[in-house]
Amino acid sequence: MKKTTQFRRLLAGDExxxxxxxxxxxxxxxxxxxxxxxxxxxxxxxxxxxxxxDSNEMSWTQVLDMLEFMADATSIPILLDGDTGYGNFNNxxxxxxxxxxxxxxxxxxxxxxxxxxxxFIDGDKQxxxxxxxxCSRIKAGKDAQADDEFAIITRVEAFIAGWGLGEALRRAEAxxxxxxxxxxxxxxxxxxxxxxxxxKEWADRxxxxxxxxxxxxxxxxxxxxxxxxxxxxxxxxxxxxxxxMKNTAETLAAEQSLLxxxxxxAPVREIFRLQGASxxxxxxxxxxxxxxxxxxxxxLAASRGAALGDLTNTRPKTMVEIRGQPLLGHIVxxxxxxxxxxxxxxxxxxxxxxxxxxxxxVANEAFADxxxxxxxxxxxxxxxxxxxxxxxxxxxxxDVIFKRYIVDSLAEPDDDIVIAVDTNWSxxxxxGRAADYVRxxxxxxxxxFYRKIxxxxxxxxxxxxxxxxxxxxxxxxxxxxxxxxRALVDELAAEPANRKMKLHHLFDAxxxxxxxxxxxxxxxxxxxxxxxxxxxxAGSFA
Ligand code: SPV
Ligand code: MG
Numbered sequence: 079m080k081k082t083t084q085f086r087r088l089l090a091g092d093e094x095x096x097x098x099x100x101x102x103x104x105x106x107x108x109x110x111x112x113x114x115x116x117x118x119x120x121x122x123x124x125x126x127x128x129x130x131x132d133s134n135e136m137s138w139t140q141v142l143d144m145l146e147f148m149a150d151a152t153s154i155p156i157l158l159d160g161d162t163g164y165g166n167f168n169n170x171x172x173x174x175x176x177x178x179x180x181x182x183x184x185x186x187x188x189x190x191x192x193x194x195x196x197x198f199i200d201g202d203k204q205x206x207x208x209x210x211x212x213c214s215r216i217k218a219g220k221d222a223q224a225d226d227e228f229a230i231i232t233r234v235e236a237f238i239a240g241w242g243l244g245e246a247l248r249r250a251e252a253x254x255x256x257x258x259x260x261x262x263x264x265x266x267x268x269x270x271x272x273x274x275x276x277x278k279e280w281a282d283r284x285x286x287x288x289x290x291x292x293x294x295x296x297x298x299x300x301x302x303x304x305x306x307x308x309x310x311x312x313x314x315x316x317x318x319x320x321x322x323m324k325n326t327a328e329t330l331a332a333e334q335s336l337l338x339x340x341x342x343x344a345p346v347r348e349i350f351r352l353q354g355a356s357x358x359x360x361x362x363x364x365x366x367x368x369x370x371x372x373x374x375x376x377x378l379a380a381s382r383g384a385a386l387g388d389l390t391n392t393r394p395k396t397m398v399e400i401r402g403q404p405l406l407g408h409i410v411x412x413x414x415x416x417x418x419x420x421x422x423x424x425x426x427x428x429x430x431x432x433x434x435x436x437x438x439x440v441a442n443e444a445f446a447d448x449x450x451x452x453x454x455x456x457x458x459x460x461x462x463x464x465x466x467x468x469x470x471x472x473x474x475x476x477d478v479i480f481k482r483y484i485v486d487s488l489a490e491p492d493d494d495i496v497i498a499v500d501t502n503w504s505x506x507x508x509x510g511r512a513a514d515y516v517r518x519x520x521x522x523x524x525x526x527f528y529r530k531i532x533x534x535x536x537x538x539x540x541x542x543x544x545x546x547x548x549x550x551x552x553x554x555x556x557x558x559x560x561x562x563x564r565a566l567v568d569e570l571a572a573e574p575a576n577r578k579m580k581l582h583h584l585f586d587a588x589x590x591x592x593x594x595x596x597x598x599x600x601x602x603x604x605x606x607x608x609x610x611x612x613x614x615x616a617g618s619f620a
Contacts, residue, residue, distance in 0.1 A: 082227035085155035085183035088116050089229060089260055089285045094302040097157060097310045101127045103147040105315050107352050110152045116183075116308075117152065119145055121159040122196055123316040134193035138164040138173065146180045155183030157231065157310075162194050163187040166211070167218035174222040174230070186262055186287075187215060188233035189249060198292070201266050202240035209249060213256035220257040231287055233262040237272045246276055251283075260285040260307065270296045277304045372557075373420075373489070374469045375413050378453040378581075379406060379476025380426025380445035385609050393431035395607065396423075396476030400616045405607060406434055408479045416485035418472065422460070424453040449578035450475075455571045458564050467560040473581065478551040479616060480604035488552065493596035494559035497533065497585065499547035502601045513606075514549040514582040515540045522546065522599040533595040536582040547597075549582055550604045562593070 088095040098114040100106035101123035109117050122132045124144055130136055141158070149156055158177060163170035163185075170187065177185055188194065189212045191205055207215075212232075219230050232253040236246035250261045263286055265272040270293045277286055285307035290296060301309055322343075329339050350356075383395025390398065396406040403411075406423065413421055422438040426445025440460040442453045454473060472485065480498075488496045501522040503515060517535040520526050536549065555563055566588060570576045576583075585595055605612065605619045 080225070080227065081149075081153075081155040081181060081183040082225050082229070085116060085157065085229055086227050088155070089184075089231075089287075089307055091307075094298070094306055095308050097308055099123050099310070099312050099315050100148055100156075101316055102144060103151040104352055105319075106148040106156070107151045109315065110154050114154065116155045116157060117148065118310045118312055119148060119156050119158045119182075120310075120312050121161050123313050124159075126316060132196040134161060134164070138169075142176055142180060145177070145182055149181040156181075157184045157186060157229075158182050160185040160187045162190050162192045162207070163215050163219070165192050167214040170215040170219040171222040174219045174228065175224070178224055178228055184229035184231060184259075185219070186231040186233050187219070188235050188262075188264075189253075190235055197235060197238045197264055198266055201235075201238040204235065204239050206235055206239050206241075206249075209252045212249075213252055216253055216256040216258050229259040230257070231260045231262050232256075232258040233264060234276075235264060237263070237265045237267075237276075243272070243275050243279065246272075247279055250276075250280060254284050258284065260287055262287040262289070264289055266292050268292050268295070270300065273306075274300075274304055277306060372469055373418050373472065375418050375421045375472040375474065376454065376457040377406065377409055377421065377423045377474055377476050378450055378457075379432060380424050380442040380453045381476075382427040383477060383607075386607075386613065387610065389610075389613070390427075392428060394425075394427040394476070397428075397431050398607070398613060400479075400607075400613065400619075404434070405479060405616070406432065406476055409474065409476070410434065410437065412480055412482050412485060413472070415482040416489070418485070420469070422457050423476070424457050426453070444577075447577065450581045451567065451571055451576060451579035451584055454581065454584075455567050458567060467557055470557050471555045471560060472552065473555070474552040475606075477607045478604060479607070479619065480550060480552060484550065484552060484600065484604060487598045487600060488554040491530075491596050491598065493530075493594065494556040495553065495588075495593065496596040496598060497553045498550040498604070499597045499599055500550050500601060500604065501547045501599050503545055503548040512538045514538065514551065514580070515545045516547055516549050516582070516597070517544045518546045518597050520546075526599070531597040531599065533585060533589050533597055535589070536586045547599060549585075550600075551581075551606060552604075553581070553585075566591075 095115060097116045097118040098109040099120045100109045100117045106117055124141060125132045125136045128136050145156065145158060160173060163173060174185065189207045191207055216230060216232055234246050234249050236249055246263065261284060263273050263276045273288050280286060287308040287310065288301065288306050289310045289312045291312050326339050326343060379394060379396035381394065383390050386395055386398060397404040400408060410421055422440055423432060424440050424442050425432045426442045429441060440457050442448065442456045444452060484498050488498055499516055514536060515538065516533055517540060519532045519534055570579060570584065570587060589595055605616050607613055607616050
């Protein structure tokens with residue numbers, strides 16, 4: 079139902095209805111959620127929330143801007159306290175047109191002169207408008223409205239200015255004749271005598287609206303029985319908020335701690351809810367291209383790395399510092415610079431020492447007598463979310479650092495599984511260290527640059543003649559291949575003989591089952607930290 083129609087029904091109904099003051103988007107929303115059928119955008123509270131006086135210090139376009147937020151935030155009608163209409167008949171015409179454009183259901187104008195001031199400040203000194211001139215504002219406003227159901231309420235300030243019932247009635251009658259849709263009769267007394275006397279004489283010539291701020295002790299039943307149409311609670315949300323704000327501010331100033339207030343205030347998620355944050359999340363799903371978090375990384379960092387001796391007494395190898403930063407920090411930085419920030423680290427030895435912020439952590443409790451396969455399984459199993467297989471996955475080790483371009487080079491090919499292979503493998507052989515050697519569909523060569531190379535075999539003990547390179551310890555598995563990876567890992571891990579299985583054994587098994595594993599050849603720009611010498615070398619690498 080149109081907001082103007084909703085308001086008309088409140089105004090014309092037989093029941094006493096209530097409007098709640100609101101002064102910005104969030105208070106309007108809170109009012110609607112509390113069950114109010116309409117809102118009063120009061121001049122006093124709107125100007126107060128800007129920190130200025132209720133004397134037209136807030137410009138009328140600033141009023142409009144705030145109203146737009148309030149109307150957008152709610153589905154119930156708003157009656158604007160339009161003060162005097164901000165000028166003469168011409169200003170009222172323009173105001174009415176602008177209010178309709180912004181979805182405001184009704185306006186109330188009072189028979190004073192611009193600039194007005196609040197009725198409760200020296201009311202009897204306030205000058206009332208000439209009746210004829212005020213009627214011209216009403217007529218012009220009514221002529222300007224495009225929607226027949228837009229309502230103009232006219233506020234009689236005769237009692238406020240010290241006049242009697244006769245003057246109030248004379249004015250109300252003239253405004254009614256001029257086309258007003260209802261009378262707001264205002265009073266600054268602490269008892270309802272003036273408004274009750276007015277209502278008795280006015281009877282039902284048109285709906286009568288009241289603002290019981292000063293005669294608040296009057297039982298609502300009295301107002302209902304007198305036949306008023308609408309009662310406005312005109313400033314109570316702001317006044318309540320002021321007490322809460324003051325208490326919280328004073329407590330924080332005194333205690334310099336959030337502890338004693340946290341449970342007393344709205345949780346941040348309640349702000350998000352009122353702002354409709356979840357609607358935006360849904361909309362993002364519908365409208366935004368699916369990118370951003372399309373890639374994740376798992377870093378296997380469970381083992382101690384005993385070969386580094388005392389360096390790993392209190393922390394695992396991945397936390398050994400290279401140039402003032404743990405190895406893990408260098409790895410995370412490489413992933414981050416390639417745009418990957420969703421990173422899971424599998425911890426094992428001294429897990430408490432692996433504590434870089436912003437990472438997800440998973441435990442391999444059996445790290446002491448298990449290998450890379452089991453650590454990978456721990457990471458895969460920990461990921462139980464519905465969207466777990468929607469992102470491509472990088473897997474690498476907590477002791478292997480690499481340059482960002484290695485990550486990029488693995489992301490490029492359109493194959494589902496891609497590993498980085500260093501063609502400079504003879505160095506490792508010469509140093510007599512164990513390495514993850516691979517044989518591929520063809521060795522590295524200039525011609526091979528343009529061809530797709532695939533993994534044929536992997537192992538530490540390949541005959542030298544078969545070796546085409548060394549796996550750098552980093553692999554990308556496309557989202558589409560993750561279910562297959564999970565199944566294979568589960569199957570292999572179920573076999574007790576495979577507890578110490580390494581990832582290159584997994585690749586070997588996968589290839590033997592017919593899976594194509596793409597190889598990108600590169601030379602250098604990575605480092606496997608296995609020994610104290612490696613730690614030194616890493617210093618110059620990083
Ligand atoms: C307002 O809320 O701004 C009003 C009502 O106009 S009163 O403050 O009582 O004048
Ligand atoms: Mg006002």
